Amino acid sequence: MGDIPEPGTCLTERKKTAVRESWAKMVSTWKTNGVEFFFRLFTTFPNIRAYFKTLDGLDQDALKASSKLRAHAINFKHSVSSFIDNLDDIDCLVILIHKVTENHFRRNITPKQFEDAFSLFTTFVGDVQEVDEFTLNAWRATLATVLSVLTEHMKTLEAQMDGHA
Numbered sequence: 261m262g263d264i265p266e267p268g269t270c271l272t273e274r275k276k277t278a279v280r281e282s283w284a285k286m287v288s289t290w291k292t293n294g295v296e297f298f299f300r301l302f303t304t305f306p307n308i309r310a311y312f313k314t315l316d317g318l319d320q321d322a323l324k325a326s327s328k329l330r331a332h333a334i335n336f337k338h339s340v341s342s343f344i345d346n347l348d349d350i351d352c353l354v355i356l357i358h359k360v361t362e363n364h365f366r367r368n369i370t371p372k373q374f375e376d377a378f379s380l381f382t383t384f385v386g387d388v389q390e391v392d393e394f395t396l397n398a399w400r401a402t403l404a405t406v407l408s409v410l411t412e413h414m415k416t417l418e419a420q421m422d423g424h425a
């Protein structure tokens with residue numbers, strides 16, 4: 261039973277459970293994990309950091325200590341939690357992903373930046389938790405679903421912009 265992929269998200273129950281458990285562990289120490297994740301994201305992809313104007317000019321130590329970074333990490337956590345909590349309610353999940361897409365489309369962020377962030381996130385999970393390959397693959401599958409909904413919605417938003425050009 262737990263191995264049959266559900267048609268909406270293409271995730272099996274086992275994969276959803278693995279992701280839920282891994283995320284629950286991640287959020288239990290999110291104050292540290294969140295800052296560390298964004299710190300790595302910004303160091304690995306300076307082009308992603310460039311979007312965060314409120315963090316301009318901070319050196320590495322100031323960035324790690326920044327309350328703005330902590331606040332942003334908390335916004336991100338709430339949003340990801342809303343996705344994970346709704347893996348069983350695909351209609352709601354799609355709307356939640358559309359909202360995030362719209363908020364980021366306004367900032368000219370592209371699917372490529374999400375793809376980079378997601379790939380780094382999976383690596384990060386493997387670095388900070390004792391997880392098996394099954395769980396990492398479950399994360400990859402979950403984030404691939406999020407990315408595909410987001411990419412489709414970005415195309416729609418772009419087409420709407422073109423229509424109004």
Ligand code: HEM
Pocket residue numbers: 308309311312313314332335336339340360363364367369373374377
């Ligand atoms: C699933 C992945 C992501 C989630 C859930 C997420 C979530 C959020 C949330 C909830 C906010 C605050 C609300 C808002 O202002 O819209 C936010 C702000 C922001 N996000 Fe994301 N985000 C994600 C990925 C990204 C990526 C890949 C970038 C890459 C550039 C990005 C850049 C930003 C920026 C620049 C802000 C504004 C920060 C500020 O000035 O306070 N986000 N994000």
